[in-house]
Amino acid sequence: MSRFKRGGKSVDSRAGFKSDKEESPVPYGLLKTARKSGQLNLSGRGLTEVPQSVWRLNLDTPEEAQQNLSFGGADRWWEQTDLTKLLLSSNKLQVLSEDIRLLPALIFLDVHDNQFTSLPSSIGELENLQKLNLSHNKLKELPEELWNLKNLRSLHLQQNELEQIPEGVGRLSNLDDLDLSNNQLTAIPESLGNLRSLIKLNLSYNKLKCIPPGIHSMTSLKLLDCTHNQLESVPSSLAQMASLEQLYLRHNKLRYLPDFPSCKLLKELHVGYNQIEVLGPEHLKHLNSISVLELRDNKLKALPDEIALLEGLERLELSNNDISSLPYALGNLPKLKILALEGNPLRTLRRDLLTKGTQELLKYLRSRVQEPDGQCGERHETALTLPSEAKINVHAIKTLKTLDYSEKQEASIPDELFDTAVGDPVISVNFSKNQLAAVPARLIELKATVSDINLGFNKLTGIPLEFCMLQQLAHIDLRNNLLTSLPAELEALVKLRSIILSFNRFKTFPDVLYLIPTLETILISNNQVGVIDPHQLKHLEKLSTLDLQNNDIMQVPPELGNCTALRALMLDGNPFRNPRAAIVAKGTDAILEYLRSRIPA
Incomplete structure (x- = not known):
């Protein structure tokens, strides 16, 4: 490049063609x-x-108007x-x-x-x-x-x-x-x-x-x-x-x-x-x-x-x-x-x-x-709806293998209900919508066969250690109670697939849940959970649904994005700022992708 010397300084030979103005951020x-x-x-x-x-x-008058130039039709x-x-x-x-x-x-x-x-x-x-x-x-x-x-x-x-x-x-x-x-x-x-x-x-x-x-x-x-x-x-x-x-x-x-x-x-x-x-x-x-x-x-x-x-x-x-x-x-x-x-x-x-x-x-x-008149209505009434004056539905126990004593608003479960079930392979128990302050002790008598228990909408403040004896348990519903923790002994429930803990009083995510690898669904919305451990959660390889809505989570850990088995991750109603609501609204895949992008290298 040819340069001229002026006052001991090099001068660019093209300087005369440059504008003295600094380049504008808008071309x-x-x-x-x-x-x-x-x-x-x-x-x-x-x-x-x-x-x-x-x-x-x-x-303002454009720059080109100041110059002696000829204009085409497009440059007027x-x-x-x-x-x-x-x-x-x-x-x-x-x-x-x-x-x-x-x-x-x-x-x-x-x-x-x-x-x-x-x-x-x-x-x-x-x-x-x-x-x-x-x-x-x-x-x-x-x-x-x-x-x-x-x-x-x-x-x-x-x-x-x-x-x-x-x-x-x-x-x-x-x-x-x-x-x-x-x-x-x-x-x-x-x-x-x-x-x-x-x-x-x-x-x-x-x-x-x-x-x-x-x-x-x-x-x-x-x-x-x-x-x-x-x-x-x-x-x-x-x-x-x-x-x-x-x-x-x-x-x-x-x-x-x-x-x-x-x-x-x-x-x-x-x-x-x-x-x-x-x-x-x-x-x-x-x-x-x-x-x-x-x-x-x-x-x-x-x-x-x-x-x-x-x-x-x-x-x-x-x-x-x-x-x-x-x-x-x-x-x-x-x-x-x-x-x-x-x-x-x-x-x-x-x-x-x-x-x-x-x-x-x-x-x-x-x-x-389309069944003959009277048949389906009669079966629907006798098999599933307890007559108001009856305490025990023997037909449900014998035929449906269901022990149902729900919506009674009772503080205890009568012994005659368990006595009637003796010798029958009860698979499902429904004691929801009562006033139970503790899990009925005789529930353990059904440990050989029961796989589904509903204790929702009661006043339970704790789960007894004996609950771990229910080795066939696959589904448990504990929503709308007064629970603050779960016993570590529940790790023994080796067939547990789903647990519902929504509307309780948990301030921390129960550690024992990290230790049950068979879990597919955890619903713990509407509590006061503040922290989730993504590293332990990743060990739950079968977990596909995790509901953490309406808790107190201030920060969503980026490592949660590595839990790729999740198909439904619900985070609405927590006070975190990231991911933004627009990302959360796009669904689980978008949330996980965003979180993975935030993991430090």
Whole structure:
């Protein structure tokens, strides 16, 4: 390279052709193209601030206009287009300049995934704005001027730190899509009901305890998502929303379902992970268009026969309830493709039948409907439903090999029940829904044959050491008790495949569970577990389902990603920040993949 000497310093021979200005983080060619197209994409460029040249894009005279050049038809700078679309997402911006007002023609502004804590008041001057994405920032409050954007149709505010939404939101009369999920909202303003053009409203992952009755005024609303809040009820006015098609109420504290007399178009109703105990005919009679009914992880005891009238039903999810029998007419639903029943104490159905899939199960139910009059109803009544005046169901013991003394609210199990079972190979025991403070001592008498024990919904404070003598035990349900620990001796249960410990008082994950290699399912949701040991968990090579929802896990260990046998890992409702809710929502495979990527090399 030829260089000239000047004052003892080397001078680059091409220096005269270089600009004295430092190179801009936004290439000039990009700005030039934006003048023609009206669109500028600056996403993912690591920007800490937006260059002034962007804000003044349609005000300043272009550089080429200062030069004595000839222009082709495509280079006529005086024919530039006003900027209508600006993408600034996934940068490191902490402040959005007041100069945003210099782009009054903007229709679409996307600044998601930055570090904004506030917005400039001048944003209210973008009167043509229709779509505004402010999600994944650190916004704690919103300027009053934001509600002046009368043409706004889509507003995304999810994944911020908002604790309240001002009443002014009701002025956005043209809004059809509003996402307020993953914030810290404890209430929503009554004025939200003024948004009569709104089609989609997402309020999930907040701290809402109620929904204002005025919400029924949203006459165009098709989708309402209130997942993961603290709702104990929903307003009766919700049933008046004639356009509603999808309603998500999962992970709340609902004890009953409202009926929906005016929701003629409702296609999907998701109310899993609540505390619903009763599903009656009045809850179903108006669901004429329903195709998805999701009621998993509630406290349902039975299904009404009227469920067979939901002829459009395609998916019915009832996993992890307390349903002991099914109406046979369920088999006649013409469109039902998915019927999920795992985790229910079903006594009318053989376990092998449940593993054959929905169509085989429906075929079986239809066959029972078609039996001669009186036969199936009589067998269903005598085999599974104890007459109210009888204490002992001898038929169940002799024929079904089941010792059933459930839902009695008794503090003890009568000796005559065990006396009657002497000499019979009892396989299943159901003492749920009583007031037992201790495991009945005589249960050990059944050690040679019993494989399934349900002690859920009692007042047990401990499990006796003698429990380890039940060597045939494969399934045990201890949900809804007062347990804080399990004895180490349970390691001797060499055939144990599933254990349900949900809704107890565990503060630590029971160490003994790490030592039972036959375990396939561990359900320990709704406790106070703070830590899980992934290294010990990996030794459970058959473990496919692990439910840790609604505990106190602050950090999910990356090594948990090595537990590749898991097919269902449930972590919702814990206070950890990573993985993010968006990853958790994608399911087990996505969670495990994310965790593996975080394991230190």
